[in-house]
Amino acid sequence: MRAGILNAYPRIGDTPEEQALRRAIARHDEGEISDQDLADAQQVASRLALQEQEAAGLDVVTDGLVGWHDPVSHLARGLGGFDVTGLLRWFDTNTYIRQPAARGPPTFTSPITVPALEAARRMTRRPVKAVVTGPITLAAYSRPVDGGSTERLAYDLIAPLAEEVRALAAAGAAVIQVDEPSLTQVRRLPAAATDAATAFARAKGGAELVLATYFGGVSGILPDLLSLPYDSLALDLVQGAETLPALRRVRTEKGLHLALIDARNTRLEVPAVIAKEARDLVAATGTPRPFLTTSNSLEFLPRAKAREKLRVLAEAARLAGGGP
C-alpha cells in the first residue's frame, strides 16, 4: 500500500539547527534579512522535510507547506480581494489562523502554491503532492463583505481556486489535494462543494485530484462525497472515527486515502494494527487505490514525534501490502 503525509510537516524542531527557519522569520520581521534570504531559509526547511519523508520510505511527499502562514490566510494573501485581519482559532486546536476579510469577489492574480511545488520537484524524485485549501473552508474562516454571505463567498472562490489547480497541474503536481476540513462540520453537502469539485476536475490535468476532510467524521455526507468528481477521498479515521462504520458499508471505485495515523497525539500506533485495519477497509470498500496517511497536519506534533510517526506510517503501509 502506498503512503504519504496528509499535508504539512513541522517546519522547526528542538535542536538549534532545526530552528533556522524560525530565526530567519524573526530576522525578516525585524528587517535584518531580505525576502530572498527568507525564501532560501524556507527552501532549506522544505528540503529537510522532503528528506525526512524520503528517509522514512514514503511514496508521495509534500514540501511540508513550510512557507504557509496558515491554512487560510496563505491562500487569501495570494488571491486578490482580501485583507488579512485578526487571529481566529483553527477548529478545536490551540493554533490560530489570520482571518481574511473579503473586500469584494476574490480574484486569481498569479499562482500561489506553484513556486513551492516547483522547488520541491527539483529536490526530490518522488511524486509531490500539492495542497490547496478548498472554498468551503476558506469561506467559513473568512469574513464576507458587508451584506454578503459565507455561501456566496464560497461560490466566488471556486473560479480563482480552479485557476490555482490548473497552474499546479501544469507545473507537474502528481497529486493535487483540496483540503476541506469544514465539511466535517456540516450535515448536508453544500452546493458549492459540488460546483467546486466539477471546476477542479476540469482543471486538474493528469494529476490525481484528492478531497481531504479532517477534524472529524463525514458519515452523514459520505455517499455525497463519493459522488463528487474527485479521483480520491482522504478521510480522517482517527478524530473522525465515526466515519468507519459508514465507510465499511460502501463499495467504491475511487482511491481512498485512509488517515489512520493520529497526527494530533504523540502516542505511537502499532504498525501491524494499523496495517490490519487498512487491509480490512480495502477489502470492505473494494477501493482500487488505497493510500495510508496521517489524520491531520503533522505540525501538531513535535518534530521528533513527527519523524517517529513517519516511520510508523511507512511500516504500516509496508505490512498492509505493496508500498516501499
Add this chain to the structure above:
Amino acid sequence: MSLLTTHVGSYPKPPELQRARTRFSRKEISAAALRALEEKATREWILFQESIDLDILVDGEMYRGDMATYFAENLDGAQVSGLVRSYGNRYYKKPLVTGELRRRGPITVDWWRFAQALTTRPVKGMLTGPYTMMDWSFDEHYGSRRDLAMAFARVIREEVLDLERAGAKYIQVDEPALSVRADEMPLVHDALGFVTKGVKAKTITHTCFGNYEALYADLARLPVDQVDLEMSNSGLDLLDLFRRSPFPKEVAFGVIDVHTHVLETKDLVKERIRRALEVLPPERLLIDPDCGLKTRTVEEAQAKMAVMVAATKEIRAELAAKG
C-alpha cells in the same frame, strides 16, 4: 466602585529575564539566580500596575513559560513535549501526560503570596483550567478526554483550595480551549464545576479567540462568578449576542487587542467601553485587555495598559456626572 480595571494574566518578560531563562535552560546560571530575576520582574509589574491605578492586579507570570506547560512541569504524571506551532512564528511546548496526574504540592501559592505581599490591592490567583489542560495536552495514559479532564480537575481543585486558604480573593481558572467544541460543553461544566464547587473567593474564567455564537447560552451558565472575554480582536461581535440575550454574570470585557503592536487611542478604548455599557451595567462590567500581553514588548504592554486605565477613568467620570 463600578468599572473595575484588571488584567487577564501575563505580562512580557523583560529582556534580562528572557536571557536568564535561556541561560538557565543551558545550565549556565542557578535556579536561585533565575528566581531573583523573576522576583525583580514581578516586583516591577506590581509597581507598574499600582502606578497606573489598576484595581485588581496579577503577578504577570514572570516564572511561567507557557500557561499549560508550567503546570505540567509541576505535576507528577506529566512531562513537557518538544515545540509545536501555535501561529505565525510562535511555538510552544505542550504537556505530555504519561501517568496518573498528582500534585507534588502547591504550585502557584508561593508566587501568589510573594506578589500579594507587595501591594495592598488584590492580586488574582491564576490557574489554567482542567478542560484546557486536557485539550492542550498529548495523552499517552488516560485514553479518554473526559478521564483526562477530570484528572486535571482534581489537581487544579487542590490548588484552588490552597490559594483560597492563602487568602486569594479572586481566583481565575482560564479555559481558552472551551470556545471551539460546543459538543464538549457538558465536560467543561463538569470539570470546571468540580474545581470551583464551594469556593468562597470570586471565581473567574477567561476564554478567547473562538466562535461564541454556538456557546453563548453555555457561557452564561459556566460555574464561575465572572467570565472574562476577548472582545476587541473580534470587532466586538459578541455585543449583538449580549443585546439579544442579556448576560447574567459579571463580564471582564477585553478592550485592548493584544496581538498588534499598534497602541489603541484613548478615544478608541472609550468607545469600546461605551459600547459595552450599552449591554452591561457598570457594576457587572470590568475592563481589561483581550488576553495576556506576554507577546508584546514591555513598553507596548505598559502603554496599552496605561491607555486602558486612563480611558476607563474618563468613562467613570462621565457616568458619575450623569448621576
